Amino acid sequence: GQNIDQPTEMTATEGxxxxxxxxxxxxxxNGLFWYQxxxxxxxxxxxxxxxxxxxxxxxxxxxxxxxKGYSYLLLKELQMKDSASYLCADYNQAGTALxxxxxTTLSVSS
Amino acid sequence: xxxxxxxxxxxxxxxxxxxxxxxxxxxxxLSVYWYxxxxxxxxxxxxxxxxxxxxxxxxILERFSAQQFPDLHSELNLSSLELGDSALYFxxxxxxxxxxxxxxxxxxxxxx
Numbered sequence: 006g007q008n009i010d011q012p013t014e015m016t017a018t019e020g021x022x023x024x025x026x027x028x029x030x031x032x033x034x035n036g037l038f039w040y041q042x043x044x045x046x047x048x049x050x051x052x053x054x055x056x057x058x059x060x061x062x063x064x065x066x067x068x069x070x071x072x073k074g075y076s077y078l079l080l081k082e083l084q085m086k087d088s089a090s091y092l093c094a095d096y097n098q099a100g101t102a103l104x105x106x107x108x109t110t111l112s113v114s115s
Numbered sequence: 116x117x118x119x120x121x122x123x124x125x126x127x128x129x130x131x132x133x134x135x136x137x138x139x140x141x142x143x144x145l146s147v148y149w150y151x152x153x154x155x156x157x158x159x160x161x162x163x164x165x166x167x168x169x170x171x172x173x174x175i176l177e178r179f180s181a182q183q184f185p186d187l188h189s190e191l192n193l194s195s196l197e198l199g200d201s202a203l204y205f206x207x208x209x210x211x212x213x214x215x216x217x218x219x220x221x222x223x224x225x226x227x
Contacts, residue, residue, distance in 0.1 A: 036214060038214070045203075046220070046221075047117065047205060047218035047219060047220050047221055048158065048205070048218050049117075049218070050215045050216065050217070053214045053215065092157075092158060097160075097171075097173075099171065101163060101170060101171035102148070102160045102163060102171045102173055103148075103160060103216065104160065105157055105158040105159070105160075106157065107157035108157060108158075
């Protein structure tokens with residue numbers, strides 16, 4: 006899969022819920038990743054989905070629909086520290102390398 | 116701290132020069148991935164090594180080369196540097212059988 010598409014920017018307020026969407030090409034699909042990256046820092050792993058459905062991990066959940074080539078990352082009870090870039094990624098067709106989207110910059114305000 | 120180390124943290128050099136970036140994967144990890152992150156292109160996969168052998172190649176320029184040594188550390192060599200090579204260079208590793216990649220802190224390269 007390649008051609009990952011996600012919104013460039015989003016804003017939200019503390020305590021709110023935000024959903025960051027990602028679409029990808031479905032051919033050769035081998036799994037969908039979400040990473041968080043604070044400005045100037047390394048990306049950190051959030052989730053990996055290979056089956057359809059919602060996976061919850063604390064305040065963060067990730068959803069996948071393979072037939073629609075669609076995923077979203079749901080962030081609940083937003084905190085200021087959640088202000089970061091959120092990168093959606095999938096494997097290349099050979100399943101050997103991650104292809105990242107350009108990321109969604111989330112700004113959380115008080 | 117991901118356990119992946121990279122040196123140097125910052126590097127400033129001139130066009131036409133050659134630099135070497137170094138990465139040590141997490142203890143026990145055999146894979147090393149190199150990525151380039153620039154403002155306009157996002158995070159781009161360059162190349163992967165596994166236990167000393169090249170495993171996958173991405174958008175790596177011919178002016179760039181890499182290798183992984185017997186102790187599993189890896190070096191990324193960038194030559195004939197251009198202004199457009201200015202970027203953050205990350206390396207990552209993952210445990211065998213795991214899809215989660217752990218990223219190092221990165222090397223910020225500035226080409227003047």
